[in-house]
Amino acid sequence: MQSKWNITTGNKKHIHDLARKRFFAAVDEEDGGFQDFIHTPNFVLxxxxxxxxxxxxxxxxxxxxxxxxxxxxxxTE
Incomplete structure (x- = not known):
């Protein structure tokens, strides 16, 4: 079985906006600044x-x- 990871790179604020607003990976509303980290137990398929x-x-x-x-x-889809 071949593994494949898709990792988002780029502007930190943009990545945090994606995680919070598009994929709902975090519920807090920080600013995406240097000290803003997303920690969640969730996996999003x-x-x-x-x-x-x-x-x-x-x-x-x-x-x-x-x-x-x-x-x-x-x-299978």
Whole structure:
């Protein structure tokens, strides 16, 4: 199995806006400045069309298992 990570790079404020407003990865509303860090237990599953397919709490076994199942389903689409 080949692994592939898509990592967002660029302007820090833009990345933080994406995480907070587009992917809802964080609920706080900081300014995206130098000392602004996003820490979340969530995994966000995004498909090829850049649509959110699920949000999973990575600290809960049942959520991680659901993520693994949903990834398998998504790979067949």
């Amino acid at each position: 995004v498909d090829k069309a850049k649509q959110i397919r699920g949000i999973y709490n990575g600290t809960l076994d049942e959520e991680v298992n659901r993520l693994i199942k949903d990834i398998s389903i998504l790979k």
